[in-house]
Amino acid sequence: MSFSETLLERAQPMMSAIMSHPFVEAIANGQVPHNVLNYYVEQDEHYLKDYLQVTSLAITKTTNAEDITNLLATAAFVQNESQAHEVMLGITGHHIENWQREPETKRYTDHMYASAYHGTYADAIAVLLPCAWSYAVIGEQLVSRGANREQNPLKEWIELYAPQKNSDTPDYNIWRFEALNRAVTTLNNEQKEHVAQTFLCSLEMEWHFWEAAWQQKTWQFQH
């Protein structure tokens, strides 16, 4: 079994919990409470900006030209995600107001910066991976359940993340996991477990990101 295959097996319980999270269920039903959508979009704007900067850090850790090109291409996808935010704000009529990272956003993005800055190239790839991979799983499963029906106001959001079958666009998740397998080949077992933890912590934080919006989690005190 490759490093990534083992990782995906370890990730299954978390991925199932994400799929059955009430926020994801509400996306499938097209009935997400407006305050949840607004919180999510505001925090995700912070998250995506940090995601771009962490991708830049990852790029500085490799000399593999194909990886650099792919990392740049995946960063470009963030522009589409801002459009997906517009879909959500179009539903609620909200304008972004909260320019503060709430606790779970800060925890996740701090983890991303620290892993990419202090870790190996494999850590940098691993810390970014759950973001794209988990949303591709969500998109694919929601489409397979028919959640992208015309009446669902979040149809466009769902389809953005569902992997494009038979398209010319490469499946970047396949590349991400292959890049991770390549990146860990020079690492010892202890370092590999560190990379595995980097990935699994990010994936758990994906679950917390959904949960934070659902529960409207904020700082206890005014900063």
Ligand SMILES: Cc1ncc(CN)c(N)n1
């Ligand atoms: C927190 C989070 N994780 C993942 C994605 C999908 N790129 C996102 N937009 N936001």
